[in-house]
Amino acid sequence: MPKIPQLDALDRKIIRALQRNGRITNLELAAEVNLSPSPCLRRLRNLENNGAITGYSVDVNTKAYGLPVTVMVRISLEKHTEDVVVRFEERMKAIPEVLECFVMTGLSDYLLRVVVSDLEDYERFVRDRLHPIGGISSIDTSFVYGVVKRTHVFPEFHG
Amino acid sequence: MPKIPQLDALDRKIIRALQRNGRITNLELAAEVNLSPSPCLRRLRNLENNGAITGYSVDVNTKAYGLPVTVMVRISLEKHTEDVVVRFEERMKAIPEVLECFVMTGLSDYLLRVVVSDLEDYERFVRDRLHPIGGISSIDTSFVYGVVKRTHVFPEFHG
DNA sequence: GTATTTTTGGCATTAGATTCCAAAATTCAT
DNA sequence: ATGAATTTTGGAATCTAATGCCAAAAATAC
Incomplete structure (x- = not known):
């Protein structure tokens, strides 16, 4: 099992923003967590690659x-x-x-x-x-x- | 309650593809359901606007x-x-x-x-x-x- | 306090989303 | 069935976002 590095407050902010809207753009996400787009995207990819984020989905009626x-x-x-x-x-x-x-x-x-x-x-x-x-x-x-x-x-x- | 028009087979294909990967690009989605990008995006927006799709999210460990x-x-x-x-x-x-x-x-x-x-x-x-x-x-x-x-x-x- | 390491922000490039319109397909009435 | 009306599609141009790179800033360690 992969051991996932401890998430910091910014990672959790990113996660909660994506839980609210999983299809938000990186630009909007970056603005929401007060970070510029490139480090925001880098953090997101890290979360995806280290197993903290396991996938994305859509909610359907x-x-x-x-x-x-x-x-x-x-x-x-x-x-x-x-x-x-x-x-x-x-x-x-x-x-x-x-x-x-x-x-x-x-x-x-x-x-x-x-x-x-x-x-x-x-x-x-x-x-x-x-x-x-x-x-x-x-x-x-x-x-x-x-x-x-x-x-x-x-x-x-x-x- | 908004009444949602009956979904056809293509709409359900789009939905199932997004349930597998909610952050797939419209280009990939279109390829997966055998449609060109513009009508695919138009259908997606319709599903979002008429209430069949209620949101997007991320799966977190x-x-x-x-x-x-x-x-x-x-x-x-x-x-x-x-x-x-x-x-x-x-x-x-x-x-x-x-x-x-x-x-x-x-x-x-x-x-x-x-x-x-x-x-x-x-x-x-x-x-x-x-x-x-x-x-x-x-x-x-x-x-x-x-x-x-x-x-x-x-x-x-x-x- | 300075050296080392990590993280950030801006810019150039590549890829994707969006819009518009003409063509194709489907539906409907007869 | 046949043609008219309606709906849906596909392609091109434009606009917006993602990605990769590097120098600067920040945090950490010594």
Whole structure:
């Protein structure tokens, strides 16, 4: 694993500006963090190259795209032998409807965020994608009714 | 609510390309979706203006930034009177450690994603941020041990 | 306090974004 | 099907941003 040099206050300012707007130009970014464009771009490239920044993306309206139903799924496995765990996790990586899969403390082993087009589509997901994996002891489904908040911007860091 | 015109296959290709790399140039994007740069940019601007695309962001290594602990918190309210609900949701929007807050079906009312620097910081979060809100009947905390998958890329849509 | 190292800022060059318009493709009415 | 109307595309010119280089400034070490 790459060890990432400690970020300074300016790096974190750059990161928070990009979390607010990932497609801001370097010129605007430089102005926002009070730096001239060339050192700003150099810092940005460093953050990208040393692993502090892992990528860029776009936020899309799920309804507009045609996947209006978001589901949070908590899954426990029957046992935790290497083969069962590896098989499950490989399937998670391969299933396109699964956007996120976390390993959790607490009663459930995994928490998934899944997007589908409707209830029927979710039934298909459980029947055709999850059940065939095997080794699953419980599936607890919660649908997302509304989004109160969703941001990419980290809290200010005072370290 | 703005009604967003139906996206066609090309719009969805553009979106998926940007979900993979939100900072791709218009020239590269155009090449990827087999379109020349000018109509590609015009489509992109349309998606931005009509609400299909809501923003751009950067993915940051939480450890590098100094917030290595991610927590999923399930919260239920004692009652669902307008004042209690509104107060709770306004506080969620205002607390910087809360990156996401969803309204859920199932046993819990809300699911939060919270980032903090350590366990002590999370205790402070619960004591100083959540408890003072009032009206909370239960808080169920699960720590994220590992990330099996995390993508922004939606499944291909065949509609 | 001076030498060394790191970071910055400005400039020249290269690459990309944006705009405009004519051509091509699609849609619609008949 | 056929032609008119509408929408979408592609290319060229222009404007804006990114990139690389080097000297100056700042920070650090001795």
